[in-house]
Amino acid sequence: MKLKHLTAGLAALAIASPIAATTASAYELTIPSLVYRTGPYAPGGIPFANGYADYFKLIQERDGGINGATINFIECETAYNTQQGVECYENTKGQGQSKALIYQPLSTGITYQIIPKAAVDEIPIFTMGYGRTSAANGTVFPWIFNFPGTYWDAASGMVNYAAAIEGGADKLAGKTIALVYHNSAYGKEPIRTLEELSKKYGFKLEQLPVDHPGQEQKATWLQIRRMNPDWVLMWGWGVMNQVAVKEAASIRYPMDRFIGNWWAGSEQDVLPAGAGANGYLSATFHAPGASFPLHQEILETLYDKNMGAGERGRVGEVLYNRGLIAAVWTVEAIRKAMEIKGSNEIIGADVREGLEALDVTEERLAELGLPNFTYPVKITCAVHSDPGTVLIQQWDASGGVWKVVASGIEPDRDVIAPLIEEDSAAYAAENNITPRDCN
Amino acid sequence: MAIFIETVLSGLMAGVMYALVALGFVLIFKASGIFNFAQGVMCLFAALTFAGIMEKTSVPWPIAFVLTVAVMVGVAWAVERFVLRHLVNQEPIILFMATIGLAYVLEGVGDIIWGSDVKVINIGLPSGAVDVLLDNFDIYLDKLEVFAALIAAVLVGFLAVFFQKTRIGRALRAVADDHQAALSVGISLQTIWVIVWSVAGFVALVAGIMWGAKSGVQFSLSLIALKALPVLILGGFTSIPGAIVGGLIIGVGEKLAEIYVGPMVGGAIENWFAYMLALAFLLFRPQGLFGEKIIERV
Numbered sequence A: 001m002k003l004k005h006l007t008a009g010l011a012a013l014a015i016a017s018p019i020a021a022t023t024a025s026a027y028e029l030t031i032p033s034l035v036y037r038t039g040p041y042a043p044g045g046i047p048f049a050n051g052y053a054d055y056f057k058l059i060q061e062r063d064g065g066i067n068g069a070t071i072n073f074i075e076c077e078t079a080y081n082t083q084q085g086v087e088c089y090e091n092t093k094g095q096g097q098s099k100a101l102i103y104q105p106l107s108t109g110i111t112y113q114i115i116p117k118a119a120v121d122e123i124p125i126f127t128m129g130y131g132r133t134s135a136a137n138g139t140v141f142p143w144i145f146n147f148p149g150t151y152w153d154a155a156s157g158m159v160n161y162a163a164a165i166e167g168g169a170d171k172l173a174g175k176t177i178a179l180v181y182h183n184s185a186y187g188k189e190p191i192r193t194l195e196e197l198s199k200k201y202g203f204k205l206e207q208l209p210v211d212h213p214g215q216e217q218k219a220t221w222l223q224i225r226r227m228n229p230d231w232v233l234m235w236g237w238g239v240m241n242q243v244a245v246k247e248a249a250s251i252r253y254p255m256d257r258f259i260g261n262w263w264a265g266s267e268q269d270v271l272p273a274g275a276g277a278n279g280y281l282s283a284t285f286h287a288p289g290a291s292f293p294l295h296q297e298i299l300e301t302l303y304d305k306n307m308g309a310g311e312r313g314r315v316g317e318v319l320y321n322r323g324l325i326a327a328v329w330t331v332e333a334i335r336k337a338m339e340i341k342g343s344n345e346i347i348g349a350d351v352r353e354g355l356e357a358l359d360v361t362e363e364r365l366a367e368l369g370l371p372n373f374t375y376p377v378k379i380t381c382a383v384h385s386d387p388g389t390v391l392i393q394q395w396d397a398s399g400g401v402w403k404v405v406a407s408g409i410e411p412d413r414d415v416i417a418p419l420i421e422e423d424s425a426a427y428a429a430e431n432n433i434t435p436r437d438c439n
Numbered sequence B: 001m002a003i004f005i006e007t008v009l010s011g012l013m014a015g016v017m018y019a020l021v022a023l024g025f026v027l028i029f030k031a032s033g034i035f036n037f038a039q040g041v042m043c044l045f046a047a048l049t050f051a052g053i054m055e056k057t058s059v060p061w062p063i064a065f066v067l068t069v070a071v072m073v074g075v076a077w078a079v080e081r082f083v084l085r086h087l088v089n090q091e092p093i094i095l096f097m098a099t100i101g102l103a104y105v106l107e108g109v110g111d112i113i114w115g116s117d118v119k120v121i122n123i124g125l126p127s128g129a130v131d132v133l134l135d136n137f138d139i140y141l142d143k144l145e146v147f148a149a150l151i152a153a154v155l156v157g158f159l160a161v162f163f164q165k166t167r168i169g170r171a172l173r174a175v176a177d178d179h180q181a182a183l184s185v186g187i188s189l190q191t192i193w194v195i196v197w198s199v200a201g202f203v204a205l206v207a208g209i210m211w212g213a214k215s216g217v218q219f220s221l222s223l224i225a226l227k228a229l230p231v232l233i234l235g236g237f238t239s240i241p242g243a244i245v246g247g248l249i250i251g252v253g254e255k256l257a258e259i260y261v262g263p264m265v266g267g268a269i270e271n272w273f274a275y276m277l278a279l280a281f282l283l284f285r286p287q288g289l290f291g292e293k294i295i296e297r298v
Helices: A002-024 A042-063 A082-092 A108-121 A151-166 A191-201 A218-227 A239-250 A267-277 A293-301 A318-341 A348-356 A362-367 A413-430 B002-032 B039-057 B061-082 B092-114 B131-137 B143-165 B167-177 B179-184 B189-215 B219-235 B240-265 B270-284
Strands: A028-035 A070-077 A176-182 A204-210 A231-235 A258-260 A281-284 A390-396 A401-409
Touching (some): A028 A042, A028 A082, A042 A070, A151 A281, A191 A204, A191 A413, A218 B240, B039 B189
Parallel strands (some): A258 A281
Antiparallel strands (some): A390 A401
């Protein structure tokens, strides 16, 4: 009797196997996520990684994947270390049916290392608001995308905000703007643009580098105290931001004249300075907070079931939202790639096609649950960074929240476009790249 | 002139902050001949535990402080029981490498228990400029650093008495001179090591709180050890006064260099200048300003 049951069971299993196999073999989209949840820069890496992971998890839970294809989300820890980041790239690029579809390296150092690899492996790299600025030129960097804005857009937007507060661009003449920057490739990115802008507007640019990690900045802020600049711009990351905000408050520098770039404007950067950080400004390209329908959906679908990547109370933090919007644009690019190919069985090269046809309008953002969250983005073969428009947010220490105080700040495209052209042409010449024809 | 005075004063205060970290290195080296690579991570671990206890349990800070001291004593016991006990009379490089491993363990355990987020130390430490100086003399001095200087002075006084006037202090020095000889006269190596690592843990906690109050407690705090190294090279690895004087010289030297020389060479020179300054001293005093001269028979 037992044998009979066993035989019947095996027979049933044999019949069921192809069905099970078919279910299991639904096309899988490999999405590697290079994160840094450990190491000195973890406080910035964790919320971004959580926002990025939560959106993919939401899509999987709510929709069963993207157009029927399941998501194979692979986190790899880089500790913000370039060598580990490259190892993550090498280890994950060949995984799964689709192989890696897109990378978000989350580090300028890692980005510089994998730019040449991506072209060979045909995997697009999405360096959202970081990395090599001139990668905005899609004719030279077909595999790199850095929308919605570059460091040069940010620098120009910050200067234009200062001009608006001063009463017009002509009022910048004779003013002093100090740049406090992380003494690294990342920190030096805005210098060229700011030098050009200082010529254009007649302000004096003072450059103050801070060595890694930036735990001790006394000499820098003593210099600022003595030169008493009209504005201080900061290109910092990690502990450098917290110490700078605290030092600025300590020397009584007016915080509403101190603007960090979009990697120097999270809750983690201002909380250690307490009330002293009140009024500190930072550039950004999306809204802060968790008041959007998408956030509510994430809370209900994931956090109510203990499936969230992080802590419930931190959904909506600045860097969480940045990870979230990175994932939203990535999923939209994948959808576009499937639409172009007419199939959900896509590979990295298809995602690049999707990115180059990306057109996320305000209507689409509203459909996705993010109305008035960020600017519409339209990418083309030649233009890999759009729109470059900058928001300025300000820290309200009493409420413990960031508030957007200026929006729609356009960068000086007449200054930035030639610089992008020049830098990308130099890169093309160095690497024997023939710019592709996008017409 | 005000700029110069302000720079020197700020340098002195920064130097005290470096010396606080350097003290922990000196204590362990003095008592056991081990260069403790994990000292920076001990500062991080102690501050992380202190801030973590306050955050998770909402207990008043003195209770959190006492609990953290207990944890650091526990760490000292564990280090002796599971690491040092097995390495008695090994080459210094072996012990040094063991402390590298310890640094990774402590960092990992700290991460697992308390997480990687920035923790704010809010225990009413003074912050901002010393108003009297700024308002009347246009000289900026950070209140927190002045407070740290006072704490450092108290700590040094306590350690000096401990090492010079107590039985345990003398035993510590005997162990530092020769493990075998100390054992032969009945000094318990295990007990001494637990005591010295506990004291170093206590110093690490004080240093961690002071540095953590500046920037929030986060994992980059372990890198403050890099600031202590030139202080040790200059002051000597075995001298508590050396750590203080070395810290002051490095603090003032690097600040003056950054402000007066930095602008001529592109800035950001204070980190490497500190090492250059220490190396310059080494040319004349290889054992450091206050270090014990090593005479070995060959």
